[in-house]
Amino acid sequence: MNKLGTTVLFLLCLTLLPAGGVSRARKPATPSGPGLRYLESSFATYDSLQKAIHAYAETGYQEFQSAEALCRHLEAHGFTVERGVAGIPTAFIASFGSGRPVIGLMAEYDALPGMAQDTVPFRSVPECGGNGHGCGHNLLGTGSVAAAVAISQYLSQGHVGTVRIFGCPAEEGGGGKAYMTREGCFEGLDAMLDWHPDTQVTVNDKSGLANVQVRFCFKGISAHASGAPEKGRSALDAVEAFDHMMNLMREHVPASTRIHYVITDGGKAPNVVPDRAEVLYYFRSPQRTVVEEILQRALKAAEGAALGTGTTLEYEIMSGNYERLPNQTLSDMIYQNLLKVGGLSLDERELAFAREMMAASGVDDPEAALQRIRTVVPPADDSPFATVSSDVGNVTWSVPTGSFRMAAFVPAGSGHCWQQVSSGGTTIGTKGALAAAKVLYLTAVDLYSRPDGLRAVQAEFQERRGPDYQFKPLMGDREPPIPGKQVEPRTRMLTPALLDRLAAQAADVPQRAGERFLTQELRKASLDSALAASFDTACTYFVPSVGITDQDESGRCWLFSTLNILRAEMIARYDMGPFQFSQTFGQFYDLLEKSNRCLECIIDHRGEPMDSRWNTWIFNKPIGDGGHFSNAAHIIAKYGMVPQEVMPERFSSTDNYSLMKMVNQLLRRYGLLLRDAKPQELEAVKEKALSDIYRLLVATLGEPPRSFDWTLRDRNGRILSTAHYTPESFRDTFILHDMERDYAIFMDDPTLPYYKMYEVAESRNCYEYASWRFLNVPMDDIRRMGVASLAGGRRFYISADTMHDYLMTEGIYDTHLFPLDSLIGMESRMTKEELVRSAETRSVHAVAVAGVQLDAAGEPVKWVIENSYGLVRGWGGYVVASDPWMCQYLYRLVVEKRFVEPRLLELFETPVEMLPAWYPNY
Numbered sequence: 001m002n003k004l005g006t007t008v009l010f011l012l013c014l015t016l017l018p019a020g021g022v023s024r025a026r027k028p029a030t031p032s033g034p035g036l037r038y039l040e041s042s043f044a045t046y047d048s049l050q051k052a053i054h055a056y057a058e059t060g061y062q063e064f065q066s067a068e069a070l071c072r073h074l075e076a077h078g079f080t081v082e083r084g085v086a087g088i089p090t091a092f093i094a095s096f097g098s099g100r101p102v103i104g105l106m107a108e109y110d111a112l113p114g115m116a117q118d119t120v121p122f123r124s125v126p127e128c129g130g131n132g133h134g135c136g137h138n139l140l141g142t143g144s145v146a147a148a149v150a151i152s153q154y155l156s157q158g159h160v161g162t163v164r165i166f167g168c169p170a171e172e173g174g175g176g177k178a179y180m181t182r183e184g185c186f187e188g189l190d191a192m193l194d195w196h197p198d199t200q201v202t203v204n205d206k207s208g209l210a211n212v213q214v215r216f217c218f219k220g221i222s223a224h225a226s227g228a229p230e231k232g233r234s235a236l237d238a239v240e241a242f243d244h245m246m247n248l249m250r251e252h253v254p255a256s257t258r259i260h261y262v263i264t265d266g267g268k269a270p271n272v273v274p275d276r277a278e279v280l281y282y283f284r285s286p287q288r289t290v291v292e293e294i295l296q297r298a299l300k301a302a303e304g305a306a307l308g309t310g311t312t313l314e315y316e317i318m319s320g321n322y323e324r325l326p327n328q329t330l331s332d333m334i335y336q337n338l339l340k341v342g343g344l345s346l347d348e349r350e351l352a353f354a355r356e357m358m359a360a361s362g363v364d365d366p367e368a369a370l371q372r373i374r375t376v377v378p379p380a381d382d383s384p385f386a387t388v389s390s391d392v393g394n395v396t397w398s399v400p401t402g403s404f405r406m407a408a409f410v411p412a413g414s415g416h417c418w419q420q421v422s423s424g425g426t427t428i429g430t431k432g433a434l435a436a437a438k439v440l441y442l443t444a445v446d447l448y449s450r451p452d453g454l455r456a457v458q459a460e461f462q463e464r465r466g467p468d469y470q471f472k473p474l475m476g477d478r479e480p481p482i483p484g485k486q487v488e489p490r491t492r493m494l495t496p497a498l499l500d501r502l503a504a505q506a507a508d509v510p511q512r513a514g515e516r517f518l519t520q521e522l523r524k525a526s527l528d529s530a531l532a533a534s535f536d537t538a539c540t541y542f543v544p545s546v547g548i549t550d551q552d553e554s555g556r557c558w559l560f561s562t563l564n565i566l567r568a569e570m571i572a573r574y575d576m577g578p579f580q581f582s583q584t585f586g587q588f589y590d591l592l593e594k595s596n597r598c599l600e601c602i603i604d605h606r607g608e609p610m611d612s613r614w615n616t617w618i619f620n621k622p623i624g625d626g627g628h629f630s631n632a633a634h635i636i637a638k639y640g641m642v643p644q645e646v647m648p649e650r651f652s653s654t655d656n657y658s659l660m661k662m663v664n665q666l667l668r669r670y671g672l673l674l675r676d677a678k679p680q681e682l683e684a685v686k687e688k689a690l691s692d693i694y695r696l697l698v699a700t701l702g703e704p705p706r707s708f709d710w711t712l713r714d715r716n717g718r719i720l721s722t723a724h725y726t727p728e729s730f731r732d733t734f735i736l737h738d739m740e741r742d743y744a745i746f747m748d749d750p751t752l753p754y755y756k757m758y759e760v761a762e763s764r765n766c767y768e769y770a771s772w773r774f775l776n777v778p779m780d781d782i783r784r785m786g787v788a789s790l791a792g793g794r795r796f797y798i799s800a801d802t803m804h805d806y807l808m809t810e811g812i813y814d815t816h817l818f819p820l821d822s823l824i825g826m827e828s829r830m831t832k833e834e835l836v837r838s839a840e841t842r843s844v845h846a847v848a849v850a851g852v853q854l855d856a857a858g859e860p861v862k863w864v865i866e867n868s869y870g871l872v873r874g875w876g877g878y879v880v881a882s883d884p885w886m887c888q889y890l891y892r893l894v895v896e897k898r899f900v901e902p903r904l905l906e907l908f909e910t911p912v913e914m915l916p917a918w919y920p921n922y
Helices: 003-016 034-040 043-056 064-076 137-155 176-182 235-252 288-309 328-341 348-361 366-374 392-396 418-424 427-449 451-465 496-505 513-518 520-527 557-574 583-604 613-620 629-639 657-676 679-701 727-734 779-791 820-824 832-837 883-889 902-907
Strands: 080-083 092-098 102-107 161-167 191-198 202-204 210-219 258-265 276-285 312-321 401-407 708-713 719-725 743-747 756-760 773-776 796-800 845-854 860-866 878-882 890-896 912-915
Touching (some): 064 161, 092 137, 102 137, 102 427, 137 161, 176 312, 191 451, 210 288, 235 258, 235 276, 276 288, 348 418, 366 401, 392 401, 401 427, 427 451, 583 613, 583 629, 583 679, 613 657, 629 743, 719 727, 743 779, 779 860, 779 883, 832 883
Parallel strands (some): 102 161, 102 191, 743 773
Antiparallel strands (some): 202 401, 210 312, 743 890, 796 845, 845 860
């Protein structure tokens, strides 16, 4: 080379060196590409997907909705999906591309039982039987699927290779990957990439703990624990003897061994010798050979416990997982990509959420904790193995596997905790999942584009695993522990064969036989029925009213029904002529009070994300014109009552759609201002909101009177008295009841335990009063109290689903109006419990019950109801409901306490269980 060429080459080399000289390495830039561009532009897509799986919260082998959501997303992006692999309905394999290398990703999506499923920065009470994503598998599955789609974008640019994503159910104790490994699902892969949500960012280059899960069941002989204990053989004694021996064994196992257990069945009553008891054990160790040894020792101990207590033993190995087989070459590759992507970056809203959660969790140094999630941490070398186990361990012995952890939670609490459930369901979790997806994508691209790197990964794998390895499943040949009976894959389409079967099954149905059920023919037949005839004279007890009210196009049935009951008593007491209370007066203050309560609720939850369950509930419908008896009672107690002529109906009270729309628009607007306001500004913003709403109500409904003159007349028009009243003095003069003291509220909700007290959160209108409370009782109790009230000359309040089995104009409610069973030849009517569980029905309308007809045995046959839709429906405003209809569709009952049995009244003093604000039957 000549001198000029040497000089040019030297200068060119200088331009390629970092500014500080030849000894400093520049941090590699994150490469661009179609996959990364896709991930950068898809936040909303994967935020929605992970939150859907977070809400499903399905436990192991039950993740049907979660798995299907991921499968459909992959299919929409060109993947071929095989569902139900390894005999597991919720397992799947999705593939894209062709040829080698074949790179695998793993998705998990199972939740944990007994976790609070919410997205709030404070501890929430778990729902009864609830599940929650305490390990972040909603993020794990979503992040892996996002990475797979990003990789498909890369492969679509002409690169050779295949990506496979494995839907792996039941990681939490179910060992789904062990069964998939046994069935060869991971064969044919060149490398596997794995990640997990965490509170730090680091690579997993260590082994873990092998584990086996075993159920021990002892069976004995039942006997009376006091009357004949000598005849019993206690299965619980066997469990306790076995547990004692296992606790003694802890001293004589390797220090790294972990033994945990929980008694899942210890009997049902202390005075009965248990004939069955069960305990569930986990055995863990860094070597599966030690696990197998401990298992054999445990089996001998269990046999000894059975022998010593005169019981028998059954055991079942539920799952078994290998320790991880690390791959340092692949871990180093992942670590470099972690450095490129970096840690978790939170915006101001997310930081406020995180700081509130850390404060509630007692985190000593929150800023240091936040710094941890922002920083990539080098892998520690303090121990050659991690102290946890996972069914991923099985996979690592079948294919070279690299794992890492990505910050996706607020750094508070430990694993499987409420903090991870809550923060993982927010945008914080979504950011973590997409950051993990970028690392997976970049590492996969490295493996596709660097054959030498992939060869090094595979060479280390073969050396560590050894030449004669064979997978020996720790759970043996048992079937996956899937609840319920195994079923064949379903036919998802309307195939010709299926259509032929449907036609054959309908061969006996007369053509258009159901036409009459939708025509006037049915109505005429119903009007001639015994149910409709003589609705009043046939009643055993009937309490007539004077003047039918009309709520028109408003949802104030709860207020009309309450005031109709009080009005009937007032008319009877004074022998009055037609009279009505002002519904508009009550409506004015109800809407104002609900607005105040809504604003306070917004303030209480302003630190939570807008998509939290609470804020979704609040902003979806800030307030409505519906309500219940307690709402009416609280308005009457706080503001009093006035006659209708003092504050009459207006257009906006009888048809209040536009009014409600404007009120809710104001509440949403000021709700956003309250969320952004400083603490010292909250009171002023809230008062301005209430001022605007008050002005709107005055402009549409009129201003409630502070005092007024009113003349009381009897039915013949004679003046009984004339006086000046305030709304409070009018109430105290003419209303005989203390609404809170004299009435009891009941509910028939068969999805909740009976004879328990419940309260629905935020169901109040006035902030200072309690929310709606009720005693849940079966219909037999409700029917008895209703009959007793009418026999005592008092109407009572109910709410029901009046949108089922009805002829509205004719005023008939009867379960036989639309008999599906006679139409299609089978019993198709749902039970009340099924109706509620499936959201087919809910309480929608409140009315006053005025009469009942009893049969010879004293059982109700039909009920007469005073509706509040004017004179045009039914018989001058009265409608008739058959007793079966009432049993099926009645939910709430409010009745004077003097008609309630003492045994039920006593239960009102028992503890109250809180139901969520979104309780469907509110």
